Amino acid sequence: MSGESGFRVVPVTGRAAVAWVAKTHRHLPKVQGALFAAGVSHAGAVVGVATAGNPPRVWQGTGRFVITRVAALPGLKTVGQHAAPVCTMLYRSLCDAGRALGYAEAWTYTLPGEDGRSLRAAGFVYRGMTRAEDWDRPSRSRSKAEAIPKGRWMRPLTRAARAKLFAELEAEAKAELETDRLAA
Numbered sequence: 001m002s003g004e005s006g007f008r009v010v011p012v013t014g015r016a017a018v019a020w021v022a023k024t025h026r027h028l029p030k031v032q033g034a035l036f037a038a039g040v041s042h043a044g045a046v047v048g049v050a051t052a053g054n055p056p057r058v059w060q061g062t063g064r065f066v067i068t069r070v071a072a073l074p075g076l077k078t079v080g081q082h083a084a085p086v087c088t089m090l091y092r093s094l095c096d097a098g099r100a101l102g103y104a105e106a107w108t109y110t111l112p113g114e115d116g117r118s119l120r121a122a123g124f125v126y127r128g129m130t131r132a133e134d135w136d137r138p139s140r141s142r143s144k145a146e147a148i149p150k151g152r153w154m155r156p157l158t159r160a161a162r163a164k165l166f167a168e169l170e171a172e173a174k175a176e177l178e179t180d181r182l183a184a
Helices: 014-024 086-100 117-121 159-183
Strands: 007-011 036-042 045-053 064-072 105-110 125-129 151-156
Touching (some): 014 045, 045 086, 064 086, 086 117
Parallel strands (some): 064 105
Antiparallel strands (some): 007 036, 036 045, 045 064, 105 151
């Protein structure tokens, strides 16, 4: 994929993407690993990478994967807090790869101050906030990250996943209308 902007999606190994993220991600440089990854280059140099990782254990085998990191070099053209079009290209390329590998849904998370413009441009739908949760447990130690609520985003990759999402959105809208009606 290449655009008039001169940005181009390029293959990147999971190991190379994890190393690149460690050097460039602005708040979470450590990644456990990657199922698959993609990069974006400009003028022959990689300017952004993204990694797709294993979903939470309860999602294993459900056709979902999680985009765990998206990182772009500082100084690129931005929209909000994200480098555009680099971040959008990375989200789209991982979704295309996920679909090709048989996944039905792509998920990712944003910090409260991030507006999700690149995600919306890549076809993601906002699905609400998570609870502020620390993933460290006595039985399995995890590196400490700030336990804050995060924005949850999903992109359906199949017709069935799209139909399921639209049914959920319709039910949520009906419930909100009913709540408003009862409150009036």
